[in-house]
Amino acid sequence: MKEIELLLNESDNWIKGIPAAPGIFTGKFHLFVKEEVHIEEQEITDVEEALRSFNDAIERSKYELSKIFALAKEKMGEKRAEIFEAQIMILEDPIVLDEIRTRIRKERRDPAVIVAEEFDKFIVMLKRSDDIYFKERAFDIEDIKNRILRNISRKRWVSRIENDVAVAGVNLTAADTILFSRCNVRGYITEEGGLTSHAAIIARSLNIPAVLGAHSLIERLNEDCCEIIIDGYNGFIIFDPDSRQKQFYDNKAHILEKVNSELAGLKDISSSTIDGVKISLLANIDVTDELLIAEANGAEGIGLYRTEQIIEETGEFPDENFQTRLYFDITEKSYPKNVTIRVFDLGGDKTRLFHKTEYNPFLGLRGIRFLLSNKELFKGQIRSLLKASFNNNLNILLPMISAFEEIEETKQLIKECEEELGLTHRKYKLGIMIEVPSAADLIPCLGDEVDFLSVGTNDLIQYSLAVDRANDEVAYLYQEFNPSFLRVLKRIADNAAEASLPLSLCGEMGADPRAIPLLLGLGYRFLSASPSGIPLMKKIILSVKISDCEILAQDALACKSTAAVETLVDKFFIDHGITIPKDFV
Known part of the structure; x- marks a missing residue:
């Protein structure tokens, strides 16, 4: 850089x-x-003809989107392509369509003008939102509006x-x-x-x-x-x-191509350090289509499946049958490898479709707090997970645990769901995410309460260092190599080992190549990251000794500043002859 x-x-x-x-x-x-579609305010003389024009435009727009949907499924998989299916559903929404038809009949105005006014209501509302996700959806609604307007005017965009x-x-x-x-x-x-x-x-x-x-x-x-x-x-x-800039980037692209080719050859090699310590590399996924990518890159299981992504992509809460089919599909395709499915992590900077706007959402009703405040919703997801667990390879993960009572209350809900389903044999494991400092201190008393732990570094950094990771003004303080934060990670690893609880790390830090030797030295043996990052993680693990990583971690824990830790890490990579793609670009 x-x-x-x-x-x-x-x-x-x-x-x-x-x-x-x-x-x-x-x-x-x-x-x-x-090309912009220009519309003019004009009164219509033939209402039935105007309605036919509007209905024809809707049908043509649906036909166009269905072709795009088919292409998207071919290019990027069915799950990712659902964004286009959602757009088709908007074109079939009876409330929106009937309101437009009613206004055409009543006001006798050009259908294009009324379409623009109705869709602009939604666009303005979304653009005013404080939520980045909703702001981005305004562009999708505008695209649907423009598609209808173009088809009303019978123009083609070329x-x-x-x-x-x-x-x-x-x-x-x-x-x-x-x-x-x-x-x-x-x-x-x-x-x-x-x-x-x-x-x-x-x-x-x-x-x-x-x-x-x-x-x-x-x-x-x-x-x-x-x-x-x-x-x-x-x-x-x-x-x-x-010429200098072109030469610089041509060299980088050539080296990257060579490195990526070498990494592809590591798929079937065990991820063990030079001194024989096994490190398990798992995949974080958002959609089931990524299972194939995880398999192709040598993932040893799914370390995190984010179920809230279902809501992000469809814009609605999935029913129990849909969830059951989805979770079963994931566990079935992954068998015999384990799959860790995190229950809905709603709130904060994630989906906020189902609860009110909060003054400080990161400290409000999010994660397990939201679920325990909406028990029927939570129980529906629990039942779906239980019904999908008979392969004995399902781990259920609870987000944003900050108090022991939250674990107790969740386990009681699980018990109720098991009784409702008539289940007598447990076929899953239950774990919690360590994302706030208080959860780190709970670990010594959790040995008999949960089966595993997973560290979410994204939130743990911001709660440990009091830094909003979405705020550009303080982004420079969001530091994964901050010595204070490294001491938190060390305390978590030590507490987990003492409580005999398996521990994994699934945040962005686990996918940062420069952080891997530090994490190994701090005691982490299960790392979960994006499927595409696994080959590079494996390359680094194959290039180091745990003993050297432990010395690096000890030196880092003694540092006073982030810059000092970064200097140690850079020197470690140079001394061990390890190069990574980020170094090249």
């Missing part, structure tokens, strides 16, 4: 955005400008692009992103959008580098720019790169 900054500091032909999908691209781009170019625009909808993939698009860059946008999700699914939210992008591209570099690792976009 420092090398890149030195390279770019000498020029002004670049901007920085949000690194939404990793990868590097150098080449031509296509500037995508979606955007022909060459193969093997990047696409640039103010914003890209989910439909835009998937349709452009037919032309072997090599990158996406936009002025708007973020990590939770559907464009970002699709780019990551298709392994296409993307930098989003790059302000002044279009202005810079309009200055006779011919070629760009996209750095999806660090969020840089370079316009008309000079």
